Amino acid sequence: MRxxxxxxxxxxxxxxxxxxxxxxxxxxxxxxxMLKAGVLVAGEGLHPxxxxxxxxxxxxxxxxxxxxxxxxxxLIAGFTMIEVRSREEAxxxxxxxxxxxxxxxxxxxxxxxxFGEAFTPELxxxxxxxxxxxxxx
Amino acid sequence: xxxxxxxxxxxxxxxxKVIAGVARLVRDVGLAEELAHDALVAALxxxxxxxxxxxxxxxxxxxxxxxxxxxxxxxQVLAAKLAEIGPEQAADDRKGVQVDFDAAFEHDIDDDxxxxxxxxxxxxxxxxxxxxxxxxxxxxxxxDEIARAFLVPSTTxxxxxxxxxxxxxxxxxxxxLPPRGQLGDRVASVLxxxxxxxxxxxxxxxxxxxxxxxxxxxxxxxxxxLAELLPDQAEVHxxxxxxxxxxxxxxxxxxxxGRPVLLMxxxxxxxxxxxxxxxxxxxxxAEDLGGTLGPYTLQASIAACxxxxxxxxxxxxxxxxxxxxxxxxxxxxxxxxxxxxVAVSFAFGPEAxxxxxxxxxxxxxxxxxxxxxxxxxxxxxRLDRNGEARAELxxxxxxxxxxxxxxxxxxxxxxxxxxxxGAQ
Numbered sequence: 001m002r003x004x005x006x007x008x009x010x011x012x013x014x015x016x017x018x019x020x021x022x023x024x025x026x027x028x029x030x031x032x033x034m035l036k037a038g039v040l041v042a043g044e045g046l047h048p049x050x051x052x053x054x055x056x057x058x059x060x061x062x063x064x065x066x067x068x069x070x071x072x073x074x075l076i077a078g079f080t081m082i083e084v085r086s087r088e089e090a091x092x093x094x095x096x097x098x099x100x101x102x103x104x105x106x107x108x109x110x111x112x113x114x115f116g117e118a119f120t121p122e123l124x125x126x127x128x129x130x131x132x133x134x135x136x137x
Numbered sequence: 138x139x140x141x142x143x144x145x146x147x148x149x150x151x152x153x154k155v156i157a158g159v160a161r162l163v164r165d166v167g168l169a170e171e172l173a174h175d176a177l178v179a180a181l182x183x184x185x186x187x188x189x190x191x192x193x194x195x196x197x198x199x200x201x202x203x204x205x206x207x208x209x210x211x212x213q214v215l216a217a218k219l220a221e222i223g224p225e226q227a228a229d230d231r232k233g234v235q236v237d238f239d240a241a242f243e244h245d246i247d248d249d250x251x252x253x254x255x256x257x258x259x260x261x262x263x264x265x266x267x268x269x270x271x272x273x274x275x276x277x278x279x280x281d282e283i284a285r286a287f288l289v290p291s292t293t294x295x296x297x298x299x300x301x302x303x304x305x306x307x308x309x310x311x312x313x314l315p316p317r318g319q320l321g322d323r324v325a326s327v328l329x330x331x332x333x334x335x336x337x338x339x340x341x342x343x344x345x346x347x348x349x350x351x352x353x354x355x356x357x358x359x360x361x362x363l364a365e366l367l368p369d370q371a372e373v374h375x376x377x378x379x380x381x382x383x384x385x386x387x388x389x390x391x392x393x394x395g396r397p398v399l400l401m402x403x404x405x406x407x408x409x410x411x412x413x414x415x416x417x418x419x420x421x422x423a424e425d426l427g428g429t430l431g432p433y434t435l436q437a438s439i440a441a442c443x444x445x446x447x448x449x450x451x452x453x454x455x456x457x458x459x460x461x462x463x464x465x466x467x468x469x470x471x472x473x474x475x476x477x478x479v480a481v482s483f484a485f486g487p488e489a490x491x492x493x494x495x496x497x498x499x500x501x502x503x504x505x506x507x508x509x510x511x512x513x514x515x516x517x518x519r520l521d522r523n524g525e526a527r528a529e530l531x532x533x534x535x536x537x538x539x540x541x542x543x544x545x546x547x548x549x550x551x552x553x554x555x556x557x558x559g560a561q
Contacts, residue, residue, distance in 0.1 A: 036247065037150065038361035042411060081411070083354065088146035092193070111388075111409070 002041070002083050002109040003090040007102065009049065009075035014068065016048045026098040034082060034093060043080035073103060081109070140185040144193075148177050149277035151194040156274055157249035158198060159205045164312045166256050167302035170274060172208060176201035250275075251366045252312050254359075258327040261308045266301040267330040268337075269294055275362075276355050286352045287337060324367065328376050328433065331359050335380050339387070353384050364419065374423035375434030381416030382440040385409040401449045413444045432468035435460055454484035471500045475512055487519040507536035511546065523553050 019027065034040035046052075050068035057063075069075060084090045087108075094106055152173060160169035176197045190196040257270040272278045272286070280298065284291040315323040338352025360377040367373050389407035392398050420441055423434045430438070439460045446452040461477035474497055482490025494513050503509045514529035527550050534546040 036362065036365045038358035038365075041415065083358070085149060085351075085354070086142075086146055088142045089149060092143065092146045092150060 001086065001090070002081060002111045004107050004109055005080040005082065005094055005097070006076050006105040006107065007078045007080070007099075008105065009072045009077040010102070011072055013077035014048045014050070014072045014075065016050070023099070030096065030098045031080075033096075034080075039082045039084055039093065041081045041083050043078070045078040046076060049075050083111075140189060141181065143189050144177070144180050144184055147180070147189070147193040147197070151197050152177075152277040153250055153253060153275045154194065154246050155197050155201045157253040158246060159201050160253060160256075160312050161249050162202075162205045163208065165306060166253065166274060166312065167306060168208070169205075170302075172204040173197070173201045175204050247366055248314065250362070252314055254327055254363065254366075255315055255323055256305065256310060256312055258323075258330045259305060259308075259310050260323070260326050261304055261310060262301050264329060264333055266297055266304070267326070268334050269297045270301045271330055271359065272334065272355065273298055276359060278355070286349060286355075324370050324372065327363065328372060331356050331363070332376060332380075332433075334359070335383075339383060350384075350387050353380070353387065356380060357384055364422075368422075369426065371423040371426040371428060372431040372433050374419045374426070375431055375437050378416045378419035378423060378437035379433055379440055381412045381419060382437060382444050385412035385416065385444065400443060405447065408444065416444065417441055429467070430463065432464060435464040435467065439464070452483070454480055458484040471497055471502045472506075474500075475503070475509060478516075479512060482516055482519070487516040491516045491520070505536055507533040507542070507546075509533075510536070514549070518553060527553050 031040060031043065048068065052067040052069070054065045054067070054069065055062050056065075082090060082093055084093065090106060090108075094104060097104060155173045155176065156166065156169050159172050160166050163169055163172070179200050180193070180197060184190070184193075254271070254275055257274050258267045262270065269283055269287075272283050273280065278286070280295045281291050284294040287294070335353055335356035338349040338354075338356065357377070357380045360373070360380055364373050364377045385408045386400070386403060388409065389403040389405070390398055398404075416437065420434065420437050423437070424430070439457060442453055442457050442460065457480040458477065461473065461480045465473045465477055474493060478490045478493035478497075481493060491513070494509070494516060497503055497509060500509075510529040510533040514526045514533065517523070517526035517529060530546050530550040530553070534543045534550070537543050537546065
């Protein structure tokens with residue numbers, strides 16, 4: 001299962017304050033732990049919204065608004081993508097996030113297993129056969 | 138979310154490290170797993186009321202470690218073990234001073250996990266035994282989960298694991314990294330197991346046509362772990378690249394009714410771009426390490442060739458033919474030859490392909506393999522030799538066990554019959 005950990009923006013990320021060496025180190029350690037566990041699949045940090053733009057489509061030509069945008073906590077500052085076996089495991093990783101005073105949002109990403117669960121008749125037959133073998137209903 | 142579910146999740150994340158750390162003390166993976174399991178039982182008893190500790194991994198390690206030390210004391214071998222760790226600590230322990238087991242334990246957990254992987258995949262064990270043991274000890278799966286994944290009864294898996302542990306003990310397999318001279322072979326033995334697990338999820342066995350994505354994900358995860366532990370081994374990255382790229386197609390590989398979709402007919406927009414990118418990056422890592430490309434890296438290169446073509450027509454068949462040529466040198470097999478024939482036929486014309494296929498005629502391994510006449514039929518049809526092509530298709534239909542495949546082959550025979558022989 002793939003999950004996206006969304007790191008919400010705050011006044012510091014929006015002001016473009018770069019992380020301290022210590023913050024950088026703990027984040028690197030965290031990422032390395034996930035890498036070594038075979039869990040980390042992608043991740044990026046984002047520039048402040050002052051360097052972004054919004055595009056809205058409302059019957060007609062797209063309207064473009066340049067950043068910055070208000071309400072920092074509705075914005076995102078980065079994301080980390082992890083591949084884990086369960087929702088619980090995703091949560092356990094998220095709980096180890098090394099920053100304080102931060103808001104994270106965790107969302108599941110559509111992936112192969114959301115499509116591949118179609119049980120074929122052959123598979124069902126084999127499952128039933130297996131149950132017979134085990135003497136289970 | 139229940140505490141039990143949280144405990145299980147933590148177990149899967151931490152069990153390999155806990156088992157590996159304990160195994161370094163007790164030098165027996167079977168015993169190490171039992172002691173680590175005691176820690177899990179303690180967690181299941183205590184966490185629901187006391188709450189999940191802030192650092193659950195450290196908690197499990199501490200408890201398992203304590204059990205290991207108790208065990209060693211009982212075995213009266215602690216002093217000897219400690220002497221291996223350090224003479225001062227052994228002396229301290231005799232004096233009754235609290236020994237700093239943390240220091241001994243924190244040693245190098247990466248190496249311990251690597252030792253665990255090499256032990257679970259030791260060549261004294263059969264590949265299926267290695268696969269079961271690896272999923273259990275390294276991937277943290279339960280016996281039931283492994284049984285479900287392999288579609289065999291739980292008792293079978295349980296027995297397989299017990300026997301495997303006993304074999305390791307009886308063969309006195311040391312909990313060590315392989316000696317330098319054996320590293321290549323031992324890595325190959327690990328890669329074989331990971332790819333076996335992957336294929337169990339990915340490649341349908343004869344007559345079956347489904348995928349089990351979770352098993353693919355477990356194998357991929359094991360591969361990714363190994364790539365970080367053995368960054369200098371090109372074939373590890375080659376296998377990871379191969380699995381990343383093959384997994385990228387899982388979604389497109391089966392249609393809504395669960396029927397398999399051949400690579401050339403797949404909707405390429407359904408391929409997982411993130412996994413393709415990861416696969417290409419792993420492939421570069423393998424190539425950058427230099428040396429002759431091994432079989433996994435070559436297969437990954439072939440998979441990459443498909444992955445980077447945005448339409449089937451854009452496939453670089455000349456490169457594909459060269460890659461199959463290289464693969465048939467390092468890992469010769471009749472099936473590789475047959476694939477090479479297809480690549481060559483698209484790169485240099487059906488006649489060149491047919492020449493390779495004809496040379497496979499007496500190959501005993503392919504005598505009952507329906508794809509041989511099926512490929513030949515394709516090539517003959519492309520050469521307008523429709524009569525011969527029909528005969529080959531009928532031969533192929535007679536050889537396959539898969540109903541859907543047979544129907545497909547007979548439909549192709551009928552289509553050829555309706556064409557005028559020799560028609561352009």
